Amino acid sequence: MRTKELLAAIATGLWRWDNASGRVTLDGEAARLLGLPAKPVELSEAAVRSRFHPVDFAEINGVVQLAVSEETVAEARLRIVDERGRVQRIVRSRSRPRLVNGDFELVGTLQEVPEPHPGSSAAHTPVTGDWRRSREAFLLDAGRALAEARSTAEVLRVAAGLSMPGFMPDGLAVFGIEGDRISVIGHHGHEPGDERPFMDMPLATEYPAAEVIRTGRAIYLPTPEDYRRRYPRTWPLAAPFGRTSWAFLPLVNAGRTIGAWMAGFAQPVTFSPDERSVLTTVARMLAQALARAGLQESQQELAVGLQRSMMPTVQPDIPGMSVAARYVPTGGGLEVGGDWYDMIPLPSGRTALVIGDVQGHDVRAAGLMGQLRIALRAYASEGHHPDAVLSRASRFLAGINETEARGQGDPRFATCLYIEVDPATGLLDVARAGHPDPAVRLGDGTLLVRPTAGGLPLGIDPDTDYPTTRFVLEPGETMLVCTDGLIETGGHDLETGWARLRAIIEAYDGGADPEGLEKMADALVQAVHGPSSHYTTGPLVDRREDDIAVLLLHREGGSCGVGTGGRIVQPVRRAVLSVAQAEPERIAQARAQVRDVLHDWADADQVDSAVLMVSEMVTNVLMHTDGDALLVAEISGERGARRLRVDVADGSDELPHRRSPGELASSGRGLMLLELLAGAWGVDPRGDGKSTWFELYEDAGDGGLPPLDPGAPGGGASPEPGPDEPDASGPSVPEPAA
Numbered sequence: 236m237r238t239k240e241l242l243a244a245i246a247t248g249l250w251r252w253d254n255a256s257g258r259v260t261l262d263g264e265a266a267r268l269l270g271l272p273a274k275p276v277e278l279s280e281a282a283v284r285s286r287f288h289p290v291d292f293a294e295i296n297g298v299v300q301l302a303v304s305e306e307t308v309a310e311a312r313l314r315i316v317d318e319r320g321r322v323q324r325i326v327r328s329r330s331r332p333r334l335v336n337g338d339f340e341l342v343g344t345l346q347e348v349p350e351p352h353p354g355s356s357a358a359h360t361p362v363t364g365d366w367r368r369s370r371e372a373f374l375l376d377a378g379r380a381l382a383e384a385r386s387t388a389e390v391l392r393v394a395a396g397l398s399m400p401g402f403m404p405d406g407l408a409v410f411g412i413e414g415d416r417i418s419v420i421g422h423h424g425h426e427p428g429d430e431r432p433f434m435d436m437p438l439a440t441e442y443p444a445a446e447v448i449r450t451g452r453a454i455y456l457p458t459p460e461d462y463r464r465r466y467p468r469t470w471p472l473a474a475p476f477g478r479t480s481w482a483f484l485p486l487v488n489a490g491r492t493i494g495a496w497m498a499g500f501a502q503p504v505t506f507s508p509d510e511r512s513v514l515t516t517v518a519r520m521l522a523q524a525l526a527r528a529g530l531q532e533s534q535q536e537l538a539v540g541l542q543r544s545m546m547p548t549v550q551p552d553i554p555g556m557s558v559a560a561r562y563v564p565t566g567g568g569l570e571v572g573g574d575w576y577d578m579i580p581l582p583s584g585r586t587a588l589v590i591g592d593v594q595g596h597d598v599r600a601a602g603l604m605g606q607l608r609i610a611l612r613a614y615a616s617e618g619h620h621p622d623a624v625l626s627r628a629s630r631f632l633a634g635i636n637e638t639e640a641r642g643q644g645d646p647r648f649a650t651c652l653y654i655e656v657d658p659a660t661g662l663l664d665v666a667r668a669g670h671p672d673p674a675v676r677l678g679d680g681t682l683l684v685r686p687t688a689g690g691l692p693l694g695i696d697p698d699t700d701y702p703t704t705r706f707v708l709e710p711g712e713t714m715l716v717c718t719d720g721l722i723e724t725g726g727h728d729l730e731t732g733w734a735r736l737r738a739i740i741e742a743y744d745g746g747a748d749p750e751g752l753e754k755m756a757d758a759l760v761q762a763v764h765g766p767s768s769h770y771t772t773g774p775l776v777d778r779r780e781d782d783i784a785v786l787l788l789h790r791e792g793g794s795c796g797v798g799t800g801g802r803i804v805q806p807v808r809r810a811v812l813s814v815a816q817a818e819p820e821r822i823a824q825a826r827a828q829v830r831d832v833l834h835d836w837a838d839a840d841q842v843d844s845a846v847l848m849v850s851e852m853v854t855n856v857l858m859h860t861d862g863d864a865l866l867v868a869e870i871s872g873e874r875g876a877r878r879l880r881v882d883v884a885d886g887s888d889e890l891p892h893r894r895s896p897g898e899l900a901s902s903g904r905g906l907m908l909l910e911l912l913a914g915a916w917g918v919d920p921r922g923d924g925k926s927t928w929f930e931l932y933e934d935a936g937d938g939g940l941p942p943l944d945p946g947a948p949g950g951g952a953s954p955e956p957g958p959d960e961p962d963a964s965g966p967s968v969p970e971p972a973a
Contacts, residue, residue: 248263249265252340257281377517390524391409408421409497415439425476582618593647661707665687668690668691675714759785825866860885862885863885
C-alpha cells in the first residue's frame with residue numbers, strides 16, 4: 236500500500252505551508268479536513284487561515300516560532316470553522332518547520348481529533364465557535380502585523396493576507412488621492428492591468444470609492460443589485476470581476492481622509508453590525524499603517540536625494556588605478572549624517588582622496604558636511620599641499636563654530652583624512668585630522684594599518700598644524716580609508732573592529748578587476764550591517780550605530796610571478812615605519828606593525844622574540860642618537876620556509892658595542908638579546924649612518940636559527956660584526972621617507 240493510501244486510511248492528511256510565497260499545498264485528505272472538496276489543491280495563505288479559528292491560529296504562530304528556534308516539531312490543536320465561524324471539527328497538526336532564506340516552511344500532517352467521551356475531562360475543554368472571541372483574536376493579530384509593516388508594499392501584502400472571522404474577501408484595493416483625482420495605490424486578487432480603469436478617476440465620479448473619499452462615510456453593497464441600483468454608471472467596471480458583495484471604507488488618519496479601502500467578496504455578505512465593526516477597525520489600522528509607511532518612505536526619499544546631491548561620483552579613470560566607494564547612512568531620523576568622501580582632480584595632475592566625519596547625525600551635521608566638502612575642494616583646487624589644505628579647512632570650520640556660538644549653537648568638529656595620490660608612482664602624501672589611519676592590503680593579502688602622523692580634528696584649534704606622512708602604494712596593493720562607523724559599529728573598538736574586517740579584506744582576490752573591488756566594498760558593508768554582524772558584537776557594552784563612508788584605491792599590477800620550474804613566486808611582504816625623536820609613543824605602533832606582518836607566522840615564540848628585538852632596537856636609536864629611526868620589516872619565501880628580516884636604520888655613525896651590565900642595571904642588554912633570539916643579526920655602516928638588522932627563519936629549530944648550511948649567507952649568529960663586514964643576507968634599507 237502506498238504511503239498516501241495508508242495516511243488516507245487513518246484519516247491523516249499531508250500539507251506544506253511555504254511562508255515565503257504565501258502558498259499552501261494540501262492533499263485530498265487534508266483538504267477534506269479543512270472543509271474543502273477531497274482533492275489535492277494549492278491555496279493562498281489567507282484562504283487557509285480563514286478555515287482556522289483565529290484564536291488557535293494566533294497561538295500556533297508562537298508554537299511555530301518556538302519550534303524554529305529550538306529545531307523541534309511544532310504540534311498544535313486547531314479548530315476548523317465554516318464561513319459563519321461555527322466549529323466543524325478539531326484537528327491535530329504536527330509539522331517540522333525549517334528556515335529557507337529567512338522564511339519558514341512547514342511540512343507536516345493533519346489528523347482529526349475524535350469527539351471526547353461524555354464525563355471525561357476532554358469533554359469540558361472550552362472549544363466553541365464564539366464569534367466575538369474570534370473577532371478579538373483576529374484584530375489583535377491584524378494590529379500586530381500591520382504595526383510591523385515598514386513600507387506601503389508590505390502594508391498591502393499584510394492586508395491581503397488577513398483572514399477575517401467568518402467572511403473572507405477575495406479582492407482588495409486601496410485608493411489614494413492625487414489632487415482632485417483618485418488613484419489605485421495597491422490591489423490584491425486582480426489580474427495585472429485590471430486597475431487601469433480606476434487609475435485616473437475624477438473625485439466627482441459616481442463610484443463608491445470616490446464617494447467614500449468625498450464624504451468620509453463607509454458604503455456597504457451586500458448584493459450586485461444594490462451596486463447596480465446605486466452606481467449605474469460605474470457598475471460595468473465592477474461587473475466583470477464576478478463578486479457578490481462589496482465594502483468601501485474611508486482611510487482616516489489624524490482626522491483627515493487619506494484614501495479608501497475596498498473589500499470585495501465572492502460569497503454573499505450581509506454586513507451585520509459585528510462584521511461592519513471588524514471592517515471599520517481594520518480600516519483604521521490600515522490607514523495608520525499606510526500613513527506611517529508613507530512618512531518613512533518620504534523621509535528616506537528626502538534623505539537619499541540630499542545625500543546623493545552631496546556625494547560625488549567616483550572617477551573611474553585614474554591611470555593605473557581603480558577606485559570604489561560606499562556610503563551607508565545610520566538609518567535613524569532623516570538618515571542623514573556628517574560622513575562624506577570626495578575625489579578632487581588637482582592642478583598638478585594628481586588626484587586627492589578625502590574622507591571625513593562631521594560630529595552628529597542630524598540635518599545640521601549634513602549641512603556642515605556640505606560646506607566643509609566645498610571648502611576642502613576649493614583649497615585643494617588652488618594647489619595647496621595636504622597639510623595646508625587641512626589647516627585652512629580647520630580655520631574655516633572654527634569660524635563657523637564661532638558664528639554659531641553667538642547664536643547659542645553647539646560647536647561641531649570634524650575628523651578628516653586627506654590623501655594626495657600620484658598615479659604614476661603610487662606615492663601617497665597623507666595628512667590626518669583626528670581620523671582613523673588608512674589600511675593597506677599587501678600583494679600577498681596581508682592587511683596592515685599604516686600609522687600616520689596627525690593633528691587635532693578640524694574646527695577645534697584654528698592654528699593646528701597637520702604633519703604629512705608619505706608612503707608608496709605598491710603595484711597589487713589596495714588602500715582602504717573609512718570613517719569610524721565601519722570599524723566601531725556593533726560595540727567594537729578600533730582593535731576588535733579591524734580584526735572583524737581583516738578576514739574580509741584578506742580574502743579579497745579581485746586583482747585589478749574593478750568589479751572585484753566593488754564586491755570587496757559590498758562585503759565590507761555586509762560584514763558590519765549584515766545578519767552575521769548581530770552575532771559578532773564587540774567587547775564594548777554600547778552598540779552604537781553610525782554612518783559609514785568607505786573608499787578603496789587599488790594600484791594595478793604586482794600579481795604573483797612564476798619562477799623556475801613553474802613554481803609560484805610569492806610577493807615580498809614589507810612594512811615601513813618611521814619613528815621620530817619627538818614621537819616615542821610610536822614605538823608601540825612599531826611593535827604592532829611587526830605583529831601584523833607576522834600574523835600567520837608558524838612559531839608564536841618567534842613572533843614574541845621579533846617584537847621584543849624591534850622594541851629594543853628602536854628604543855636604542857631614540858636614546859643613543861639624535862636622529863629618527865626607520866623600521867623596515869620584510870618577509871620573503873614560501874609559507875613554512877619564510878625568512879623575516881628587520882632593519883632599523885638611523886643617522887648616527889657610532890656603532891653599538893657589547894656591554895657587561897650588572898645584575899641591577901636597567902640597560903646594556905640589547906646585543907645580548909639579539910645574539911640569543913635572532914637567527915642572524917648584524918650592524919652595517921652606511922654613508923649617512925648605520926643599519927642594525929636581524930633575521931628569523933620559519934623552518935628553524937629552537938632559537939630561530941637557520942637550517943644547518945655553513946655556506947649559506949647570513950647563516951648563524953654574528954655577535955660582534957666589524958665595521959667593514961659586508962651585508963650579504965638581505966636587501967638594503969631605503970632612505971627615510973620625506
